[in-house]
Amino acid sequence: MIWSVGDELNDVNRTIGPVDMVAYAGATWDWHRLHHDHGYAVSIGLDRPVVDGQALAAYLSSQAIDSLGPGAFIRKMEIRYRSPVFSGETIRCVGRVVAIEPQRIDLEQQVLVADRVAATSRSVVSFQV
Amino acid sequence: MPSLDPQNEFRLLTAELLTAVGREATYEAPEELGRAAIRYFALAIGDTSPRYTDPRAAKAEGFDDVVAPPTLVCETNQYMTGAPDGDGYIGHGWNLEVPGTRLIRAGNEYEFFRPVYPMDRLSVHWRLEEMTEKISKTGTAMLFVISVATYRNQDGDVLARNRETVIYQELES
Numbered sequence: 001m002i003w004s005v006g007d008e009l010n011d012v013n014r015t016i017g018p019v020d021m022v023a024y025a026g027a028t029w030d031w032h033r034l035h036h037d038h039g040y041a042v043s044i045g046l047d048r049p050v051v052d053g054q055a056l057a058a059y060l061s062s063q064a065i066d067s068l069g070p071g072a073f074i075r076k077m078e079i080r081y082r083s084p085v086f087s088g089e090t091i092r093c094v095g096r097v098v099a100i101e102p103q104r105i106d107l108e109q110q111v112l113v114a115d116r117v118a119a120t121s122r123s124v125v126s127f128q129v
Numbered sequence: 130m131p132s133l134d135p136q137n138e139f140r141l142l143t144a145e146l147l148t149a150v151g152r153e154a155t156y157e158a159p160e161e162l163g164r165a166a167i168r169y170f171a172l173a174i175g176d177t178s179p180r181y182t183d184p185r186a187a188k189a190e191g192f193d194d195v196v197a198p199p200t201l202v203c204e205t206n207q208y209m210t211g212a213p214d215g216d217g218y219i220g221h222g223w224n225l226e227v228p229g230t231r232l233i234r235a236g237n238e239y240e241f242f243r244p245v246y247p248m249d250r251l252s253v254h255w256r257l258e259e260m261t262e263k264i265s266k267t268g269t270a271m272l273f274v275i276s277v278a279t280y281r282n283q284d285g286d287v288l289a290r291n292r293e294t295v296i297y298q299e300l301e302s
Contacts, residue, residue, distance in 0.1 A: 027169045054204050058201075074239075075240065076238070
């Protein structure tokens with residue numbers, strides 16, 4: 001595919017449930033109770049466990065590489081966390097091309113929960129490993 | 130050495146906290162990252178790309194071997210060798226005491242310098258770069274703490290850098 005500025009990435013929708021959160025905790029060696037222990041979450045005033053924020057960066061990275069195709073390699077990614085995502089919520093990753101240079105595509109992406117913005121990011125993707 | 134501006138009155142930032150700016154910590158993983166860790170992370174985020182599991186597919190994309198999903202190197206606590214704390218956390222921390230606040234992750238600025246492979250053994254260097262207090266539009270005091278982690282392998286190759294911002298946000302009294 002030949003990309004142009006303004007082109008949109010394919011949306012990625014995913015409901016993040018307890019199994020996903022436990023799997024991510026194990027895969028990152030990060031077992032903080034905030035991300036899997038309902039009782040702990042309630043004890044600190046939350047309804048439910050909170051999805052590890054950096055998992056959102058992983059989902060956005062995955063969307064970027066999958067969209068841009070073979071050889072895509074993320075060089076930079078700046079992500080800002082705007083609001084927490086809770087266990088059981090469905091995220092929608094959206095993104096678009098904002099700049100193109102030789103062997104390089106810049107992306108802007110967001111993680112949305114319904115109309116709520118959970119995270120925004122800007123990435124630089126190259127095609128030269 | 131950073132110091133408090135006497136012209137400003139801070140609600141969270143103290144001279145004692147400021148002494149933490151410039152602190153450093155280095156950790157070395159006891160073993161290579163490994164193929165299983167890469168496959169596990171890809172599985173956990175639902176990414177079925179063969180570049181993470183099939184060496185032939187990865188080589189067809191120009192890599193030397195299967196590669197780690199980008200943020201794995203900055204996310205894994207595999208390089209820690211202690212035991213988790215009472216909350217289940219085993220990762221790096223500065224153990225800052227900021228009473229009357231809650232901790233919020235604000236952002237990460239990742240740079241990836243080269244693909245991370247199963248045989249890379251991580252060495253991670255953390256530095257506390259900056260600490261500043263700001264007041265939100267609603268009048269809440271927020272202490273911004275910026276740290277930089279640099280990830281190298283056993284050969285000293287810089288794999289990635291992660292500039293991380295966390296906020297200690299004042300709780301409503």
